[in-house]
Amino acid sequence: QVQLVESGGGVVQPGGSLRLSCAVSGFPFNSYGMHWVRQAPGKGLEWVAFIGHDGNNGYHADSVKGRFTISRDTPRNTLYLQMNSLRAEDTAVYYCARSTGGYCSGGHCYRDWFDPWGQGTLVTVSS
Amino acid sequence: DIQMTQSPSSLSASVGDRVTITCRASQSISNYLNWYQQKPGKAPKLLIYTASSLQSGVPSRFSGSESGTDFTLTITSLQPEDFATYYCQQTYSAPPWTFGQGTKVEIK
Numbered sequence: 001q002v003q004l005v006e007s008g009g010g011v012v013q014p015g016g017s018l019r020l021s022c023a024v025s026g027f028p029f030n031s032y033g034m035h036w037v038r039q040a041p042g043k044g045l046e047w048v049a050f051i052g053h054d055g056n057n058g059y060h061a062d063s064v065k066g067r068f069t070i071s072r073d074t075p076r077n078t079l080y081l082q083m084n085s086l087r088a089e090d091t092a093v094y095y096c097a098r099s100t101g102g103y104c105s106g107g108h109c110y111r112d113w114f115d116p117w118g119q120g121t122l123v124t125v126s127s
Numbered sequence: 128d129i130q131m132t133q134s135p136s137s138l139s140a141s142v143g144d145r146v147t148i149t150c151r152a153s154q155s156i157s158n159y160l161n162w163y164q165q166k167p168g169k170a171p172k173l174l175i176y177t178a179s180s181l182q183s184g185v186p187s188r189f190s191g192s193e194s195g196t197d198f199t200l201t202i203t204s205l206q207p208e209d210f211a212t213y214y215c216q217q218t219y220s221a222p223p224w225t226f227g228q229g230t231k232v233e234i235k
Binding site: 037045050062095 | 161163165176177182220221224225228
């Protein structure tokens with residue numbers, strides 16, 4: 001059974017740091033790229049970051065570039081999102097999701113879909 | 128970046144109704160368009176990938192189609208469990224992967 005379980009969310013002050021984890025099971029972790037997606041309260045979905053199956057091809061949304069870093073630990077079957085210099089506008093539920101069906105080439109990625117998703121972890125940035 | 132525009136933003140419908148949601152891409156994206164369903168407090172769930180392929184386990188009352196840069200999600204006979212928010216997503220050229228703003232389907 002494929003499972004993605006996020007953890008690490010919580011309340012942090014502006015300017016602070018937090019590391020999210022996504023523990024996966026039920027599929028060969030080193031065969032799939034992985035995404036982080038977030039959803040601010042009452043808002044839509046916003047893609048945050050992607051990492052390729054082999055740890056290469058790491059991409060971040062402009063809104064988090066230079067502050068967030070996606071990584072993965074294959075032996076631990078775990079995906080991470082290191083979040084630094086947090087702002088109030090980073091307050092959201094953060095989901096990890098598996099990238100399925102696509103491929104990356106020449107700095108672009110194509111035709112994947114996000115399935116499945118974890119249950120999400122809430123990050124609140126507030127003083 | 129490719130922009131995705133969904134319409135309507137919300138709609139009210141009754142059980143048994145046929146419901147259509149549209150998503151327009153700001154440029155050609157071939158058929159690299161996915162649809163997700165999200166219920167309150169839950170993670171999104173994949174319904175349809177590459178415009179018209181039904182994800183395993185998703186009821187056949189859900190279908191997707193395309194016409195140029197316009198994409199449609201159709202629910203042929205709305206069921207009580209279908210009341211949710213639906214998002215389209217393009218994966219033609221990423222990064223960034225972009226979503227539509229969502230369509231909330233409510234009970235009339």
